[in-house]
Amino acid sequence: MSDHDELRNLLIDFFGLSSAVQNEELSQSSLPAWDSLAMVQLIGELQSTFGVEFDLDQIQALRSYSEIRECLSRKGVNLAG
Amino acid sequence: MHWWIRDFPARQREAISEAITTGSLAKVRRALRLIQELAVEQQGPPLTVELLSTYNLEPILPVLELGLKCLPTCPKVELAPLNDLEGHIVRSVPRRADEASARIVLWRIEEILPGVLFPLSSGFPEQLTAQVDEAISRAEGIVHLHQRHAPGTPLFLSTAPFPLHFANPVFAAQHSSGPLGAVERFNRHVRELAATHQSVYVLDVCAWAAALGKSYSDSLFDLMARQPLTPEGQMAFALFLARSLRPLIFPRRKVLAVDLDNTLWGGVVGEDGIAGLQLGHDFPGNVHLRIQRELLELRNRGALLVLLSKNNEADARLAFDSLPDMLLKWDDFAVRKVNWEHKHENLRAASRELGLGLDSFVFLDDSDYEREQMRQLIPEIQILNESGDALQILRALWETDAFDSLAISDEDRMRHRDYSVRAARDVQGHENDLQAFLESLEMEVAIEQVNPSNLERVATMLGKTNQFNLTTRRHSRAEVQQLASQPGSVALALRLRDKFGDQGIVAVLLAQSGQNGQASLTIDTFLVSCRALGRGVEDALWAALIARAREQKVQKLEAIYIPTPKNTIVAELYDRLGLRRVEGSSSGTRYVLEPVAPATWPAWISNKNGNE
Structure with a gap:
């Protein structure tokens, strides 16, 4: 867990969470605020922050920190942390 | 926007600027939190905004709220249930007369006229024409419901943007009841409704979207959540909405003080002589002529013009009288200060002569030095342009919101609500100020x-x-x-x-x-x-x-x-x-x-x- 984890910081800022949160808790199943409306905004935020575009299959598999991380790295985004 | 937020403390101002430049929701939330920390009177006057929409605005509420806070106001944003336009109006409670509020109806043909996206499957052309007629009647009905249930509350009807996501635009261009013609008919009717009903205004989303082009909307977000705006489009939309509502709260500026040399004409009359000045129908003299046209239009809309120029008055006068393409006349200016005094002194004198406060003034000058001096010595004044380039001056005249107004009667009615978040400023000690200004030039x-x-x-x-x-x-x-x-x-x-x-x-x-x-x-x-x-x-x-x-x-x-x-x-x-x-x-x-x-x-x- 690092301060330089840009994805983690983005999720914490986006959902207004405490910086003590565990990465495992950063998921649609543990965060009630992570509903379908939040999802739209989150995708916009991820796309503009990391300069990527997601296709439909990928969007349906962006339900947690680890899934997003996995997807971004497959797109060649170099994530620290 | 930078003008609107000038009175916020630096911390808030920077956070807002960052949120607006990046469009990031996290940064928007941070800016909102910081504004929330300010004393209420620093946040601006209260304003209630009711949004009735056929598309989903819920995800972008924080962005809209930030736009309204920039005005600055303390907004209360109420979002009606999706696509429940008439029902919400009927259920609403009338507002107190002294409460600054506005009701905004936002619609798209994707919801109110979905058939026009698929004209051949929707009875093109007769049945489709009938559907457009129905949508127009619906708009009329909404205006009447509003006037019955919320008389006095300003109602903003949006125009419908041209749809971006449909097939065969070449065919659509040919017919008045295709996707494009239907939008035009509907929008024309919206304008007529506003023109013929008290306190009904147009929010021209169609023109706004056209100016932004394709970048304002994204089909992915639209299909996922019926929220068509891209992150960039959301922020631009929030600022557009805020600008449209601004005249309800803040009176327009009343006076534009303009420079002469390199503004009304190209060149410096005292140096170049009248023959050396650029003004006319050829480039670049046409830029200056267009600046004059815009100023004349502004004057005809009711703003006062003041001439502030460091020149010998006789030279300036002669140029006004003898330049063949001079559009503005010497007498178009309510006050003329053509001399070698400091411009801030001349502007204060003009303010006294007109009996109008310094905060009614806007200043336009090609010189970085003069603008900076005015900015520092008369902080109430709004500086119109950021660059001395004549084309940038012209663009500033096109883009400024300083003279925005909806209609005279409503503005007069609401003007008493204007209140200033600024403390009274000491107008003494100009000499010290001037010294400090000169020092600040480094x-x-x-x-x-x-x-x-x-x-x-x-x-x-x-x-x-x-x-x-x-x-x-x-x-x-x-x-x-x-x-x-x-x-x-x-x-x-x-x-x-x-x-x-x-x-x-x-x-x-x-x-x-x-x-x-x-x-x-x-x-x-x-x-x-x-x-x-x-x-x-x-x-x-x-x-x-x-x-x-x-x-x-x-x-x-x-x-x-x-x-x-x-x-x-x-x-x-x-x-x-x-x-x-x-x-x-x-x-x-x-x-x-x-x-x-x-x-x-x-x-x-x-x-x-x-x-x-």
Whole structure:
């Protein structure tokens, strides 16, 4: 867990969470605020922050920190942390 | 927007700017949190905004809220259930008359006329035309419901944007009941509704979206959540909405104070003469002509124009009377201040004469220096342009919201709600302010010998400087070179740098040794470019000359002021510098300085050459 984890910081800022949160808790199943409306905004935020575009299959598999991380790295985004 | 948020503390201002530039929701939330920390009276007046929409605005509420907070207002944003336009109006409780509020109806043909996206499956053309008629009746019905249930609350009806996501736009272009023609018919009707009903206005989302182009909308977000706006589009939409509501709360500015040279025409009348000015139907004179057209339009809309120019009034007057393409007339200006005073002093005088507060004024000037001085010395004033370029000035006139208004009657009715988040400012102590302003320019001067590398510029300045020019002697290059190389002569050029950048050589002083050997110096030429007036560079150059003369053991300095129709600005310069008048001559006023007492270098200008 690092301060330089840009994805983690983005999720914490986006959902207004405490910086003590565990990465495992950063998921649609543990965060009630992570509903379908939040999802739209989150995708916009991820796309503009990391300069990527997601296709439909990928969007349906962006339900947690680890899934997003996995997807971004497959797109060649170099994530620290 | 930067103008709206100027009174927020720096921390909030920076957070808002960052949120707006990035469009990031996290940054939007942070800016909202920081604004929330301010005292209520710092946040702006309350404003209730009710949003009724056929598309989903819920995800972008924080962004909309930030836009409204920038005005600044303390907004309460109420979002009606999706697509429940009529039901929400009927259920709503009337607002108190003194509550600033607005109801906004946002719709798209994707929801109100989905058939037009698929014309051939929807009974093109007759049945489709009937569907458009129905949508128009629905809009009419909404206006009537609103007037019955919420009379007095301003109602903003949006126009529908042209759909971006449909097939065969080539076919659609041909028919009045296709996807594009239907939008046009619907929108025309929205405008007619606004024109014929009290307190009903148009929110022209169609024009806004057209100006942003494809980048405002994303089909992914639209299909996922019926929220069509991209992150970039959301922020732009929020600011557009805020600007549209702003006239409900804040009165428009009443006066535009404009500069003359390089604004109403290209060139400087006092330097270039009337024949040298650019104004007309060819580029770039047409840019200045267009600026005049916009100013005249503004005047006809009810704003007052004030002329602020550093010029001899006779020169300016003559240009107004004799330039063939001059559109604005001398009398179009409610107040004219054409003289050599500081512009901020002239503006205060104009404010007193018109009986209008300084916060009713907008200032337009091509000079970075004048704008910066005005910004610092009269903080209430709104500076219209950020660049001196004529095209940028024209764009600033197109884009400004300073003179926005919806309609006179509503504005008058709501004006008492205007309230200022600014503390009363002390208008005393201008002299101290001026000193502080000059210091803030971070002026840095280098005194150079006139030499082959700057000779060209020096000769050009001798050839064209008319105003701050004591002798107006038009020496050729060769003559300047000859004078500079005489033993005992002093030939200095002053190079100025300030926080706006390198201004180049802006002042020249040439002096030659007198008949009685090197013990005396006679000033041949002393001039300052009109771009550098009022900043004290002449004092710096003078101090440099005196230092040089003292080094050379000069006992006596002689000078002459030769009056011309253009150089009255320096008629008393030598008196101010402490020279003594001696017998006049037919050609001008003669002065001497004997002995050559030390002169003070102006404290607000740093000397790159070291201790002069």
